[in-house]
Structure formats: C-alpha cells, structure tokens
Amino acid sequence: MQALVKFAAGNGSMELREVPEPAPGPGEVKITVKAASICGSDLHIRRGDIGIPMRFPVIPGHEFAGIVAATGPGVAELQPGDRVTGENTRSSCGACPQCATGSYNLCRQRLATGYAFDGAFAPCVVVPALRVHRIPDKVDFRAAALTDPSACAYHAVQELTRIQAGDVVLITGPGPMGLFCLQYAKANGAMVILVGAPRDTHRLELGKQLGADYALSGDGAEAAIEMLTRGQGVDVVLECSGAEAAAQLGLKQIRREGRYTQIGIFGKPVRLDLDQVLYKEIRLIGSFSQKYIGWEKALELCALGKIQVAPLITHRFPLADWEKAFDLFERGEAVKVVFDF
Numbered sequence: 001m002q003a004l005v006k007f008a009a010g011n012g013s014m015e016l017r018e019v020p021e022p023a024p025g026p027g028e029v030k031i032t033v034k035a036a037s038i039c040g041s042d043l044h045i046r047r048g049d050i051g052i053p054m055r056f057p058v059i060p061g062h063e064f065a066g067i068v069a070a071t072g073p074g075v076a077e078l079q080p081g082d083r084v085t086g087e088n089t090r091s092s093c094g095a096c097p098q099c100a101t102g103s104y105n106l107c108r109q110r111l112a113t114g115y116a117f118d119g120a121f122a123p124c125v126v127v128p129a130l131r132v133h134r135i136p137d138k139v140d141f142r143a144a145a146l147t148d149p150s151a152c153a154y155h156a157v158q159e160l161t162r163i164q165a166g167d168v169v170l171i172t173g174p175g176p177m178g179l180f181c182l183q184y185a186k187a188n189g190a191m192v193i194l195v196g197a198p199r200d201t202h203r204l205e206l207g208k209q210l211g212a213d214y215a216l217s218g219d220g221a222e223a224a225i226e227m228l229t230r231g232q233g234v235d236v237v238l239e240c241s242g243a244e245a246a247a248q249l250g251l252k253q254i255r256r257e258g259r260y261t262q263i264g265i266f267g268k269p270v271r272l273d274l275d276q277v278l279y280k281e282i283r284l285i286g287s288f289s290q291k292y293i294g295w296e297k298a299l300e301l302c303a304l305g306k307i308q309v310a311p312l313i314t315h316r317f318p319l320a321d322w323e324k325a326f327d328l329f330e331r332g333e334a335v336k337v338v339f340d341f
C-alpha cells in the first residue's frame, strides 16, 4: 500500500512509499482509514523537532477514523465493519503509578501511534482494541478523525480546569485547540473572550460563529479585556497558542485566585513573570493529551451537536497531495486539513 513515511530524524525525510499492509496481532484491530487529519505535531515531525519519542521509519498520522477490517486473536468486542476511531496512546507500561490510576497519558514509557508505531497516513492502520472507540451514527468519518484534539480539549477544560457557569474565560490562540476549548467552555455556560494575532482574522471569525462572546486581536485586545472585566481580570485563562506573548497576556489579565491552564506547546524555554502566580495565588496547571473517558465524551458531545467539528475542517486533500496539504497547514491558512481515503 502507498503510505506517507518519515524515514529518518531531522528536517524533511518524508515521502510516499510502497509498504507492506500490516496484519493485526493479539489484541489488535486493523482499520481501513476513511479520514485522517494533520495535527500541529505532524508539522513538528516533518521538521524533526518533536519532543515525543519516535522510531524510524514510521508512518505518521494519529488523528483518524475508519472501518474495522480485521481483528486479531482475543478481540471479542469489535467486528469487521464497525465504524471506529482510535487514541494515539499505543502502549504504556501498565505498572507505574500513572498507569495504575488511569493517567496513562502521563506514563514515562508511553509510545504513540504515528510517532513510534505506524499511523494513519496510509490506507490502513493497526492499533490495540483497548484504545479503539465506536463512532456514533450521527458522526461522520471526517468529524470522528478530529476526536483526538476534541478529547484533548475535554481533558483540559472538563477534567483539569473545571469551568463553571458565569466564569469569564480568556482563550489565547484561535487554532483547532482554542476553537475546541471555546466550545467546551461555552457548553459550561462561560463567557468567552477569544484572542488571536492580527493574521488570525478567519479563525477569530470562526470562533465567533462557534460561540465566542468576543473575538479580539492586535493592540486593542488588552484594553478591551480590562474594560470587559472592569479591571478585575478573567476567572480562567486557557493558553492554547504556545506563544510567549500570549502566556504573558494571560498571567497579566487573570484575576486573583484565577485558574490558568497551559495547553499550547512552546517548544522552547520562555520568559514568564511567575511572581504573578504567587502575588495573585493563581492556580497554574498544564494539560497533556487525553484519556479514555475524554474520547467517549468528545464523540457523544459531537453526536449531540454540543461540540461542532465540521466547521473546523477547512481543507481536504488526497494523500497523494500531502506536501501541498502540509505546506498550506504550515502557512496557517487552514484550521484543519483532512486526508480523504
């Protein structure tokens, strides 16, 4: 089969190659891929500056949905023909304190599909049945392929930050993660101020369509936040951009005893005024990846129409045009790019 292969570390080293079709081992399922989306981390994989363990050669692609084609020995709960998506956690040790308490996303030995194991930028992918989730009838393959970022947002907003009705929430970064977090915050009854860079016009407009009460950019953003909160600051900051200036804005504009959650990846050390954390008694937390329940909830909420996924998919390509798709995504012209199979 034709698959996109990252064959060595470093910049580039990615091409379409003919590879053998995989077969499911014990406890595994083989899935015919119907849709797979490009994640920001796939751009890091192409550039060779990803912080997640990789093994080469490998097929990238960890956001996907498809149909079960075959099951390996010991898989009773899934049948060929089932519509499914799958988590990117491929293996974890199963014995450390994090694994033992269900936080396998934080296992030190966690290895992921699309990084250390072959992923879904290919006609089929093999994953453990344990990490597979059924797609509700009302959810199509393209939307289901985006369960990974939606479940990340669920983990950050619902499990870690715990937003309440009436909270004023500042979201920095109107990319896919910011637009998912926005929808979860709105589902909780929050007032949301979405902030982006001047080049984010289209994404901020989409944010307004998805429920943002205010979508701001540029120099006036800070004064507007101060006015909207009457100088008290926001209750919650969800930092989704991984940009130093955005994190600084969040620490400055958060109220005393506010909750700040870091979701965006900086990719390098940054300069932040952490004195703000103690003077204001800010509760600062980070959010990484997602867990089983987040996947189930993200799919249910998509089926219910509480979380809208389709508007985030701005471009579709066949896998043969992968370079065009990656370049477009890299330039920030798309929100989400999906490969159709």
Ligand SMILES: [Zn+2]
Residues within 6 Å of the ligand: 039, 040, 041, 062, 063, 148, 149
């Ligand atoms: Zn992803």
Ligand SMILES: [Zn+2]
Residues within 6 Å of the ligand: 092, 093, 094, 095, 096, 097, 098, 099, 100, 104, 107, 108, 109
């Ligand atoms: Zn572990």
